[in-house]
Amino acid sequence: MSFNEINYELLIQRDPKTIEQLVRTYTSHLYKAGLGMGLTAEESDDITQAVWLTFFDIVPEFKRQSTVRTFLFGILYNKISEYRRKNKKTEPSDQIDQIVDSYFEKNGEWVMAKAPISPEQFLISTQVMELLQKCLDLLPIHQKMAFIMKEIEEAITDEICAALEITATHLGVVLFRARNQLRICIESKSR
Amino acid sequence: MPEINCEFVLKVKVGNMLKCKEVVKVVSSDQPISLKQKIEIKMHLMMCRHCRRYQQQLNLLKNGFVRLLKLKYNSADPQKIDQIENKVLDKVNKRSNQ
Numbered sequence: 654m655s656f657n658e659i660n661y662e663l664l665i666q667r668d669p670k671t672i673e674q675l676v677r678t679y680t681s682h683l684y685k686a687g688l689g690m691g692l693t694a695e696e697s698d699d700i701t702q703a704v705w706l707t708f709f710d711i712v713p714e715f716k717r718q719s720t721v722r723t724f725l726f727g728i729l730y731n732k733i734s735e736y737r738r739k740n741k742k743t744e745p746s747d748q749i750d751q752i753v754d755s756y757f758e759k760n761g762e763w764v765m766a767k768a769p770i771s772p773e774q775f776l777i778s779t780q781v782m783e784l785l786q787k788c789l790d791l792l793p794i795h796q797k798m799a800f801i802m803k804e805i806e807e808a809i810t811d812e813i814c815a816a817l818e819i820t821a822t823h824l825g826v827v828l829f830r831a832r833n834q835l836r837i838c839i840e841s842k843s844r
Numbered sequence: 845m846p847e848i849n850c851e852f853v854l855k856v857k858v859g860n861m862l863k864c865k866e867v868v869k870v871v872s873s874d875q876p877i878s879l880k881q882k883i884e885i886k887m888h889l890m891m892c893r894h895c896r897r898y899q900q901q902l903n904l905l906k907n908g909f910v911r912l913l914k915l916k917y918n919s920a921d922p923q924k925i926d927q928i929e930n931k932v933l934d935k936v937n938k939r940s941n942q
Binding site for chain 1: 852864865868872873874875894895896897898903904905906907908911912914920921924925929932933936939940
């Protein structure tokens with residue numbers, strides 16, 4: 654839903670029907686995405702409410718080009734980051750670039766002992782939900798968010814970049830890190 | 845007519861091939877690539893079993909996580925979502941009336 658599809662003027666005037674339509678459409682997205690990001694039901698409930706309050710506070714200043722979803726997910730991302738910082742949950746350190754490097758010889762070919770295992774072997778591990786959850790928990794928030802928006806919400810590059818406030822090139826780096834981190838995590842449990 | 849040394853041609857082509865590390869980078873970062881790069885990557889994947897496996901793994905990875913997250917999403921209690929919507933509407937409307 655873009656801002657063109659809802660009546661922006663009515664939203665600014667806080668028309669109750671317009672507000673209700675928005676809240677009924679997007680609350681489940683936000684709440685579920687919160688769960689996907691590793692929040693508990695309680696945390697996701699609180700943060701979803703906080704996202705909406707912020708949304709209605711700042712919506713008059715917002716550029717209309719964006720979609721509602723992008724705008725909401727951008728706020729969600731900020732709220733979760735803020736919440737994690739406050740609770741001093743240490744963010745996993747991001748050393749994946751060096752780790753990926755260690756999988757390759759100087760000439761750019763795979764180190765034999767670390768070459769990817771067969772898809773059949775790999776598949777078995779990807780069916781263990783506890784393992785996937787453990788691996789997902791290792792990702793920093795922005796990687797998790799980018800991965801979820803890309804693969805689950807099926808958002809386009811522009812939307813993900815707008816929500817995370819990064820460039821398309823940087824999104825490439827973020828996805829590279831997320832996918833390699835997850836792949837290595839799963840593979841290390843399957844060898 | 846000069847004879848063409850097939851082995852030599854093959855070696856030159858292989859020599860110019862993308863390195864595995866570059867293929868991994870392109871495949872996992874979703875960056876827009878040129879047609880030339882696309883062909884080079886296809887060629888590489890045809891000849892390199894490791895990178896082929898890498899690409900297959902990324903697909904399995906995606907499927908696995910989509911399944912995990914869908915399971916999580918489906919476990920969300922619809923009643924709870926209703927309650928959140930009502931709480932939000934209540935708060936927002938209270939603020940509007942102030």
